[in-house]
Amino acid sequence: MALQAYxxxxxxxxxxxxxxxxxxxxxxxxxxxxxxxxxALSAGSPELAEAVKHxxxxxxxxxxxxxxxxxxxxxxxxxxxxxxxxxxxxxxxxMPNGKSVVIDGKTCADR
Amino acid sequence: MFRTALLRSARxxxxxxxxxxxxxxxxxxxxxxxxxxxxxxxxxxxARCYSAASGLQKSEVEGRIVDLLKxxxxxxxxxxxxxxxxFANDLGLDSLDTVEVVMAIEExxxxxxxxxxxxxxxxxxxxxEYILAQPDGELFEMRVGDGGEAWPLNDGPRGVL
Numbered sequence: 001m002a003l004q005a006y007x008x009x010x011x012x013x014x015x016x017x018x019x020x021x022x023x024x025x026x027x028x029x030x031x032x033x034x035x036x037x038x039x040a041l042s043a044g045s046p047e048l049a050e051a052v053k054h055x056x057x058x059x060x061x062x063x064x065x066x067x068x069x070x071x072x073x074x075x076x077x078x079x080x081x082x083x084x085x086x087x088x089x090x091x092x093x094x095m096p097n098g099k100s101v102v103i104d105g106k107t108c109a110d111r
Numbered sequence: 112m113f114r115t116a117l118l119r120s121a122r123x124x125x126x127x128x129x130x131x132x133x134x135x136x137x138x139x140x141x142x143x144x145x146x147x148x149x150x151x152x153x154x155x156x157x158a159r160c161y162s163a164a165s166g167l168q169k170s171e172v173e174g175r176i177v178d179l180l181k182x183x184x185x186x187x188x189x190x191x192x193x194x195x196x197x198f199a200n201d202l203g204l205d206s207l208d209t210v211e212v213v214m215a216i217e218e219x220x221x222x223x224x225x226x227x228x229x230x231x232x233x234x235x236x237x238x239x240e241y242i243l244a245q246p247d248g249e250l251f252e253m254r255v256g257d258g259g260e261a262w263p264l265n266d267g268p269r270g271v272l
Contacts, residue, residue: 003206003207003209003210003230004226004230006207006210007210007213007214007226007229010210010211010214011214011223014218032207032211035207036207039207
């Protein structure tokens with residue numbers, strides 16, 4: 001369980017911070033520290049389940065809701081939106097059951 | 112018959128090209144687990160991806176995984192590294208380290224190992240076995256820019272290494 005969460009988290013850092021080595025390293029160091037700190041938690045304890053859930057949620061946010069941008073010039077930023085990025089507007093954020101909109105080759109305009 | 116001869120000569124030509132380039136160029140995108148200082152990024156560098164026409168040889172896969180472990184900072188005793196090393200018993204890695212190693216192997220070979228298979232990889236020979244069992248990717252050549260972005264010379268997929 002915890003190992004799978006760790007793997008998911010590392011994968012998410014790769015998706016979110018691809019091509020940005022310093023941030024990728026920092027994110028992975030942070031993930032490692034977090035897991036090391038909780039390494040002593042005993043199996044089956046509620047704290048452990050809580051920590052694993054936290055890790056999975058962080059992985060989820062990194063994958064779906066973090067987009068990196070690069071300044072391309074005066075007032076111009078290029079965003080790296082990828083196929084895992086959650087895409088929506090003021091209506092879709094209210095969608096029930098945690099449904100989310102993801103990119104499927106369309107642009108934001110043609111929804 | 113003529114077609115087979117043509118194919119064969121084409122194949123041997125490809126494998127010669129592959130051989131002449133020597134060691135397969137690796138993606139310049141740095142892995143956070145291992146330091147690859149020997150691959151100084153240049154502005155433009157042609158990269159040949161892991162898939163060669165002849166497929167991966169066992170010795171080559173072993174070499175690349177052992178090299179990767181050599182650069183892994185948790186491996187304190189490189190003399191224990193061998194194609195049969197067990198991550199925990201021989202190299203003293205704990206379970207989190209093992210996850211990192213498997214992740215580094217994924218990045219090295221540009222594949223994604225499903226959770227179930229990844230959990231079963233605990234030694235170098237298991238990893239080699241898994242890599243060799245994978246179907247070959249397509250052969251394509253790419254140019255890699257210094258930002259890590261890559262684009263194909265022919266009409267292969269476009270992506271970021």
